[in-house]
Amino acid sequence: MFRPLELYVGLKYTRAKRRNHFISFISSISMGGIALAVMLLITVLSVMNGFEAELRDRILGMASHVEISSGRGSLEDWQGLKKEVDTRVSDVNGAAPYISGEGMLRSGRSLSGTLIRGVLPNEEKDVSDVSSHMVAGSFDSLKDGKYRIVIGAELAALLGVDVGDKVDLMIPTANITPAGIVPRFRRFTVGGIFKVGMYEYDRGMVMIHMGDAATLYHMGQGVTGLRLHLKDMFDAPNVSRQLEVMLPPGKRVSDWTRQHANFFHAIATEKTVMFIILSLIIAVAAFNIVSMLVMVVTDKQGDIAILRTLGLTPRSVMAIFMVQGSLIGVIGTGIGVALGVLLSVNIEHIVPFLEKVLNTDLLSADVYYISQLKAELHEVDVVRIMGLSLVLSFLSTLYPAWRAARVQPAEALRYE
Known part of the structure; x- marks a missing residue:
């Protein structure tokens, strides 16, 4: 069965147990950060969509x-x-x-x-x-x-x-x-x-x-x-x-x-601002991928030198580490999307449960226009968030992979 060498080695490095446990910790933090950011972004936008729809329906139910x-x-x-x-x-x-x-x-x-x-x-x-x-x-x-x-x-x-x-x-x-x-x-x-x-x-x-x-x-x-x-x-x-x-x-x-233009313009502006702010959380999690891959490249310099000696091109070396970093982004994004969709669908039941447990009214009717929190999940939002997360994860692999491609075999093997 045909399997590209770069993909095979990249997946093998991802599954292999780390000699440096700190790298594994950073890898887990990167994956968890992306999952958390994606989950929050999907949930917040869904709640904003539900708030906008509910506000519009209730206003137009009277106006x-x-x-x-x-x-x-x-x-x-x-x-x-x-x-x-x-x-x-x-x-x-x-x-x-x-x-x-x-x-x-x-x-x-x-x-x-x-x-x-x-x-x-x-x-x-x-x-x-x-x-x-x-x-x-x-x-x-x-x-x-x-x-x-x-x-x-x-x-x-x-x-x-x-x-x-x-x-x-x-x-x-x-x-x-x-x-x-x-x-x-x-x-x-x-x-x-x-x-x-x-x-x-x-x-x-x-x-x-x-x-x-x-x-x-x-x-x-x-x-x-x-x-x-x-x-x-x-x-x-x-x-x-x-x-x-x-x-x-x-x-x-x-x-x-x-x-009622001011209401809906304010909601649209708030949705845009929240999307930008939470997107920065995804970017921060992607920076962790950069740190993790840089340490992996340093840890694997001997392996890189051997692969280069056997004829592997710098482009293939670069692809190996891009596969490894992108896989962390894909897994984190997948977990985040699943949790975000699950939370958005059940938000109407979760909020009353929290109010009962905390014995407080989270959305007081005399303060907020809408006293019941509802979510409206849009497929286009989920696709857009997934795309943003995957692109940022992919971009975060470029510099470490480029560093790996520049490793000189003779220099790396001198002290092996």
């Missing part, structure tokens, strides 16, 4: 893919606009009007600021996921003139209210009375409690019927805007440009890639 509003004041003819969009834009999966504002909720002595969104329950289900995240009550309890309110779970806990309790909603619009100027408020009944898993919304948003919101804000038949849900969320910029051309002047079009 709109595309939003149409009036440049000035309220959007009056929203019914006609909705019909036109449904007819002329094929990518739209649903559309719903809304009225937005700010207010203050009070229950007893508890008080909290909040964002208010007036919606039509049946149409809101086409553009958001709130109705599917109800933990108490019903989203359909919102009815025009009934003055019911749906609030987030964190806000309900802060105010100490449950379904059926009364809360006072105050808005920053004043009423002039004989007693002076007082803020406008209305008593609402809690009709439902939702929990979307994102603290920003669970703590700071309430929903009421659009008719009740129009009464509070004196909007008449107008609305703040029209929210669109697309079949493909990543097509939002194209749909926005299409709507800007189609709609008459005075209408403003925005999409989620503009509204």
Whole structure:
């Protein structure tokens, strides 16, 4: 069976027991360092991918893919606009009007600021996921003139209210009375409690019927805007440009890639920085291969001289030590990829276990946007990391192998 001499000798040197145990130790450290760096890089990027996907899904579960509003004041003819969009834009999966504002909720002595969104329950289900995240009550309890309110779970806990309790909603619009100027408020009944898993919304948003919101804000038949849900969320910029051309002047079009651009740019930047930092760990582990091979070359000078005397070319000597160093990189990379994939796939179970063992909350909901750690493994990331690790391992063998090729047989055998 054909087997290249360089490969055979290189593998033999790798399997042979070292006379110098320190070289074996450095070899093991190099292999372990590469495996650890590859594992960490795969796991971190997978967690970042999962965080980005989870953040995007939760934000877009409450926010709109595309939003149409009036440049000035309220959007009056929203019914006609909705019909036109449904007819002329094929990518739209649903559309719903809304009225937005700010207010203050009070229950007893508890008080909290909040964002208010007036919606039509049946149409809101086409553009958001709130109705599917109800933990108490019903989203359909919102009815025009009934003055019911749906609030987030964190806000309900802060105010100490449950379904059926009364809360006072105050808005920053004043009423002039004989007693002076007082803020406008209305008593609402809690009709439902939702929990979307994102603290920003669970703590700071309430929903009421659009008719009740129009009464509070004196909007008449107008609305703040029209929210669109697309079949493909990543097509939002194209749909926005299409709507800007189609709609008459005075209408403003925005999409989620503009509204939440800072979030996703920050995540992309952080992923890039983490990739560079952890890649440096692989580079450091590769430097250990350099140190190990230099010591091996020094230890094997007699063997090199004999092989050269028997006719082995400098290029073949160089190939022998490149095989030996590259094999350490291949084994370390393989172990790291296996551990990284295994850790990424099971990260959702590992974190709760650690929280239970340490008796602490690693991702507090009032601090982090996402309180549950999830990972999303991408094949392209694994391939890219494998390629980087193997290339660095290969490059680290070049200098020691070149040193081995320059060994002079006569000089090496002089004291043998």
